[in-house]
Amino acid sequence: MRRRHWQIALMAAVCAVLALAGWTVRQHERTLSQGQIVYRQLNAADPRALMQGDYMALRYTEEESLAITLYYARDPLMPAANMPQFAYFRLDTRRRATLVGWGETSQVAAGLLALRIRYRNGQPTLGPNAFFFQEGTADRYAAAAWAMLRVAPDGDALLVALTDEDLKPLGYNHF
Structure with missing residues (x-):
């Protein structure tokens, strides 16, 4: 893979991790407020x-x-x-x-x-x-x-x- 492809793959992985973390925090906040x-x-x-x-x-x-x-x-x-x-x-x-x-x-x-x-x-x-x-x-x-x-x-x-x-x-x- 060329360097540009690695950069795109790395950014996609970072975005996926941040999205998962945000979703988890949102679920916990919902449980704390509505559970x-x-x-x-x-x-x-x-x-x-x-x-x-x-x-x-x-x-x-x-x-x-x-x-x-x-x-x-x-x-x-x-x-x-x-x-x-x-x-x-x-x-x-x-x-x-x-x-x-x-x-x-x-x-x-x-x-x-x-x-x-x-x-x-x-x-x-x-x-x-x-x-x-x-x-x-x-x-x-x-x-x-x-x-x-x-x-x-x-x-x-x-x-x-x-x-x-x-x-x-x-x-x-x-x-």
């Missing part, structure tokens, strides 16, 4: 990472039981690609989520919410797994009991805040 607010209960979490700064590794109460249930419910001959793609939750009057099942579609009955299952190292995860905060402010988040999420209709979830037992946001929040 359903849902509270998911947290297990104990681990703060701090030397390379990443201060953060809290989030573990949700349902994830361990879901992993065990899916492991034993799965046919040993079934490929991992056929694992369920969504977890279904019932919301109480305060919008706290309780796991009630799983399946292949984000379309659910009234009163239920579908949350996309992501698989990391073969284990199912049900939402963002880390919360980053400013160095030196870890004590603000020590009482974290619930994660406040915004969930899009397609089941994708974004972490908005950590809350205490009474669902009061901890630290600084801009929502």
